[in-house]
Every structure is written in C-alpha cells, then in structure tokens.
Amino acid sequence: VSGQLQGRRIIVTGAASGMGAAIARLFAREGARLALLDISENALGAIAEETGQLAVPTDVSDERSVEAAVKGAIAAFGGLDGLVNAAGVLVKTPVVEMSTADFDKLISVNLRGPFLTCRTAIPHLQASGAGVIVNIASLAAVRPGAQLAVYSATKAGLLALSEALVGELGPDVRINVISPGLIRTAMTEYIWKGRNDDEVSLNRQIRRPGEPEEIAETALFLMSRQSSYVSGANLVVSGGHLG
Numbered sequence: 622v623s624g625q626l627q628g629r630r631i632i633v634t635g636a637a638s639g640m641g642a643a644i645a646r647l648f649a650r651e652g653a654r655l656a657l658l659d660i661s662e663n664a665l666g667a668i669a670e671e672t673g674q675l676a677v678p679t680d681v682s683d684e685r686s687v688e689a690a691v692k693g694a695i696a697a698f699g700g701l702d703g704l705v706n707a708a709g710v711l712v713k714t715p716v717v718e719m720s721t722a723d724f725d726k727l728i729s730v731n732l733r734g735p736f737l738t739c740r741t742a743i744p745h746l747q748a749s750g751a752g753v754i755v756n757i758a759s760l761a762a763v764r765p766g767a768q769l770a771v772y773s774a775t776k777a778g779l780l781a782l783s784e785a786l787v788g789e790l791g792p793d794v795r796i797n798v799i800s801p802g803l804i805r806t807a808m809t810e811y812i813w814k815g816r817n818d819d820e821v822s823l824n825r826q827i828r829r830p831g832e833p834e835e836i837a838e839t840a841l842f843l844m845s846r847q848s849s850y851v852s853g854a855n856l857v858v859s860g861g862h863l864g
C-alpha cells in the first residue's frame with residue numbers, strides 16, 4: 622500500500638534525529654504534509670529539505686514555542702490531523718548523583734513537552750474529525766531500570782497521560798503509545814562503545830537492536846487507517862525483550 626497518509630496534516634516532534642527523522646521520511650513518502658519540530662535547527666533544516674516538508678524550530682518544553690509552532694502549522698495547512706511526540710532526552714545516572722537540573726530537564730522535555738503539544742493540538746485534531754496522536758514512550762515506562770529512574774518515571778508519566786487522554790478526547794481522536802526497546806539512534810550510541818550488536822542484544826529474542834525505520838513503520842500503522850479501531854494501546858516494540 623502507498624499513499625497511506627495522503628493529504629494528512631501532521632506535526633512530528635524530535636524530527637531532526639533518530640526515530641522522529643525516520644518517521645518524517647516515511648510519512649513524507651506516504652503523502653503526508655508535515656510540520657517538523659525540533660530544537661536542533663541545523664539538523665532539522667536538513668531533514669526538512671530532504672523530505673520537502675516544513676521545518677519549525679521549537680523547544681517542546683517551552684509553552685510559547687509550542688503554541689507558536691502549532692499555530693504556524695495550522696496557518697500553513699489549514700488544519701491538523703495528526704501529532705507524533707518523538708522528542709526526548711536521556712540522562713543515565715543513579716538518583717543519588719543526579720542534579721536537580723537534570724531532573725528538571727528530563728521532566729520538561731519528556732513529559733511537559735507532550736503535555737504542551739497535546740494541549741495545544743487537541744482542539745484542532747478534534748476539528749479534523751479523524752485526529753490521531755502517537756506518543757513515543759519507552760519500554761522503561763513499564764520496565765524501569767537502574768540509573769534510569771527519572772527517565773523511566775517521565776516515560777511512565779507519558780504512558781499514564783496518554784491512557785488518561787483516551788477518556789477526554791471524544792470519538793474523533795485516537796491516541797496510542799509506542800514503547801520502543803533498544804533502538805540504534807544518537808541517544809543510544811554510547812551503548813555500543815566497545816560492544817557489538819549481539820552483546821548489546823543479549824536479553825532480546827531478536828538478537829539485534831531495532832532500527833529507527835522499524836519504529837517509523839509502527840508509527841505509520843498507528844497513524845493510518847490500518848489501525849482505525851486501535852486507541853489507548855501501548856505497543857511495545859522491543860524485539861521480544863526477555864526478563
């Protein structure tokens with residue numbers, strides 16, 4: 622099937638890198654009109670140029686920045702049909718060593734970010750009559766790990782926020798969560814230092830890390846009509862994480 626998102630007007634956050642960039646490329650190929658949001662302006666400009674889509678430099682943790690970005694997308698497209706929240710940050714450190722600034726950063730980007738984009742976009746998605754929200758949480762939301770306590774808490778928060786929204790959106794907006802396991806992106810580059818794919822994938826049924834394009838395919842399923850009766854789901858895409 623091609624053209625699965627023909628004419629659909631969609632905001633993608635975190636579009637400059639990793640999963641967000643893979644989602645931008647795939648959604649553009651499927652015919653969507655995209656507003657690509659990211660704080661990393663240069664990388665965002667490159668993806669926007671490559672895909673022929675709109676770059677909107679945005680700090681998702683900043684209320685005014687998000688409101689201006691959504692307003693800009695609406696002005697350009699005349700409406701909004703979809704929102705993908707892929708922007709996120711990772712700080713891996715034990716709680717006793719974590720600064721309050723890092724705690725605040727994690728909460729601001731990973732939780733306040735999706736709160737702000739959802740709050741701003743929802744009325745427009747409802748007006749579309751067939752709105753869709755896809756939030757990228759993490760396997761850590763349901764399997765929190767050592768040195769990832771605060772990151773995991775932000776992702777558990779995003780999962781809870783998404784599940785609660787099911788009860789607030791009405792019949793015209795679907796919302797679903799993707800919880801990726803280990804995916805090969807800039808965020809996880811450090812894990813490969815001195816280790817090969819097999820070594821980093823020991824506790825996975827599928828003995829390799831996931832690729833951002835595989836998360837993009839999952840996001841396409843959730844954004845498209847193929848998932849027309851799926852809402853409130855948390856789709857774990859972890860290569861069969863064991864234990």
Ligand SMILES: NC(=O)c1ccc[n+]([C@@H]2O[C@H](COP(=O)([O-])OP(=O)(O)OC[C@H]3O[C@@H](n4cnc5c(N)ncnc54)[C@H](O)[C@@H]3O)[C@@H](O)[C@H]2O)c1
Nearest residue numbers: 635637638639640660661680681708709759803804806808
């Ligand atoms: N890579 C993994 O293994 C993995 C696993 C589970 C969940 N996740 C989540 O998936 C999402 C995508 O991660 P990725 O691996 O593609 O990471 P990435 O670092 O490649 O991309 C994240 C993007 O978010 C952007 N960003 C950061 N702060 C921002 C802000 N304040 N405003 C706007 N944009 C901002 C960055 O500039 C970057 O382009 C994140 O939410 C991450 O937490 C990643």
